[in-house]
Amino acid sequence: MVLLQPDPFLNELTSMFEHSTEKGTVWVTLKRSSLKSKVQRNKMAAAGEPLEYRCLIRATNGKKTISTSVGPKDHQRFQASYATILKAHMTSLKKRERKDKKKVPGADKKEGGSKKPKRA
Amino acid sequence: MVYITSWDEFVERSAQLFRADPDSTRYVMKYRHCDGKLVLKVTDDKECLKFKTDQAQDAKKMEKLNNIFFTLMSRGPDADVSEVTGKEQTEAQSGKKGRGRKQ
Numbered sequence: 001m002v003l004l005q006p007d008p009f010l011n012e013l014t015s016m017f018e019h020s021t022e023k024g025t026v027w028v029t030l031k032r033s034s035l036k037s038k039v040q041r042n043k044m045a046a047a048g049e050p051l052e053y054r055c056l057i058r059a060t061n062g063k064k065t066i067s068t069s070v071g072p073k074d075h076q077r078f079q080a081s082y083a084t085i086l087k088a089h090m091t092s093l094k095k096r097e098r099k100d101k102k103k104v105p106g107a108d109k110k111e112g113g114s115k116k117p118k119r120a
Numbered sequence: 121m122v123y124i125t126s127w128d129e130f131v132e133r134s135a136q137l138f139r140a141d142p143d144s145t146r147y148v149m150k151y152r153h154c155d156g157k158l159v160l161k162v163t164d165d166k167e168c169l170k171f172k173t174d175q176a177q178d179a180k181k182m183e184k185l186n187n188i189f190f191t192l193m194s195r196g197p198d199a200d201v202s203e204v205t206g207k208e209q210t211e212a213q214s215g216k217k218g219r220g221r222k223q
Contacts, residue, residue, distance in 0.1 A: 032142050075191070086182075086183060
């Protein structure tokens, strides 16, 4: 399991999505964690220090797992980038309206490719 | 495995589940591009709620839910979350440097 900083994590996540367009799955898990062992946590609780919680995010494509941890200060920025990535890649879901622009059902790889936003 | 059919019910119950046990609740998302399917799961290892879809509109709703979970998880279960607007309130409360908010 690779622990990364939020930005490299987002880059890896993007490439995971890109590589699993033909077949494969992308799993993303969100969990709250303080990233401290139980002993440390008990000590901190006993000392009266407030525990600092972070949001642990893991992603896997079945073969490789990457993870990152996001604190309250960076979570806004991370969440915006994360939402952009998801929007860009979840193109094979069906649209409600019947008037499809040029979408050929089943061959969404091209659309997914052309919708790739360039992240600065 | 309980598949919930109503999105709002799924969101409501997931938030409740999280607030009840923030340390063991996790939110999982599975996306298969080849099948065009998205499945969401929220579980605290005792109870499990799932939601599956193949609709693009649900992806948008899921983004809002992602925001909610990010806020709850990084700030704590007591963070005020009323969809996205709730986050702005929390920001004001957390006492960041004044940005000239009119009160």
